[in-house]
Amino acid sequence: MTDTLTPTSQAGLARLGWSPTDEADWNGHGAPARVIVNHGSICEVMLAGADGRLVHHSATTAPHLPATPVAGDWVELGADGRVHAVAPRRAVLTRAGAAGSGPQVMAANIDTVLMVVPLDAGLNARMVERLSVMGWESGAQPVLVLSKADRTHDEGADDTAAAELLSPGVPVLPVSVLTGQGLDTLRTWLGPGTTTVMLGPSGAGKTSLLNALEGTDEAVTAIGRAGGRHTTTTRRLHLLTSGGVLLDIPGIRSLEVAASRGAVDDVFxxxxxxxxxxxxxxxxxxxxxxxxxxxxxxxxxxxxxxxxNWRKLQGEIAYRERREDPTAMADIRRQWKAVSKQARRPRRG
Ligand SMILES: Nc1nc2c(ncn2[C@@H]2O[C@H](COP(=O)(O)OP(=O)(O)OP(=O)(O)O)[C@@H](O)[C@H]2O)c(=O)[nH]1
Ligand SMILES: [Mg+2]
Ligand SMILES: [Zn+2]
Structure with a gap:
């Protein structure tokens, strides 16, 4: 940590979710900036000015960065205003990447993962299990949020009991943005110096939760297409009045679960x-x-x-391990070629 940071900019940094762990890990020369959203060629970052005010900056990234900055990353800007270093990441939320590319980081430096599972069509056990695996895998604290509890007859009580069995050791919180149920409890997870990410399928109500917590107006309805609903397309970090920061990301498909056996054992x-x-x-x-x-x-x-469901997850992990291990994959290809050659061999008689 450099001593050029004044106490006021420390307060500004806290608004960006700067935690003691981040401080201990930081060995940049200048002030840290936080990535709000990465648009590809341009990264929106926020800095804590010397007067404690937060400054928005759109930065390009220097070539040959070892990692592509993602929302939640702490980065250092060079004198040219470009991102020229990305701080080592603590807990990260990942999903399975394309073949041969390994897991993809969706959010960095997070303290809590809210797995958002909707109750309007009944509790989906498989979804609870799979999202919980991703939550545990991140290394952050997983919390299961059962959304749209207003669509159940008992404010989600039965589903909460069922979810506790599906994801042992994980706090379960039924919420509704219509009735306000659970929102105050949720805010207690989102205090100063914390970074939280919402993970769930499209339409689970993640952006609605952000709006309900903040009284903000991120679009969730009425653009006339896709059933009139506005689906989140970027991963963006929001500063909350409760003091913490919340990352809203696009809905995830179940096939994108990236997990290790350890995380599966946590859930099972x-x-x-x-x-x-x-x-x-x-x-x-x-x-x-x-x-x-x-x-x-x-x-x-x-x-x-x-x-x-345990067997299915184990099968997927084994498949990914083979895919990401080139020698194992080469063996599989060789076997596969041998098999298909045999199949093509003309039959006698
Ligand atoms: N009944 C009820 N409907 C809700 C609640 N929360 C959200 N919805 C509705 O669910 C729909 C989807 O909400 P979003 O907040 O856009 O869902 P999302 O998880 O952000 O979806 P993506 O951005 O596509 O990942 C909207 O039509 C909301 O009005 C709730 O607590 N109760
Ligand atoms: Mg959304
Ligand atoms: Zn056995």
């Missing part, structure tokens, strides 16, 4: 507890002898859907 803690009792340490819970997980499904102690 009930299954993982039974797995401890399997006869073999590397039990696949798939017809193996002495499997305590399958036994628990038979006795009804573990819902069958949990095992099914």
């Amino acid at each position: 803690a009930d299954l993982a507890a039974f797995a401890q009792l399997c006869q073999y340490g590397d039990c696949g819970h798939d017809g193996d002898g002495g499997c305590a997980v399958e036994e628990a499904v038979h006795t009804g102690d573990l819902p069958h859907a949990r095992l099914v």
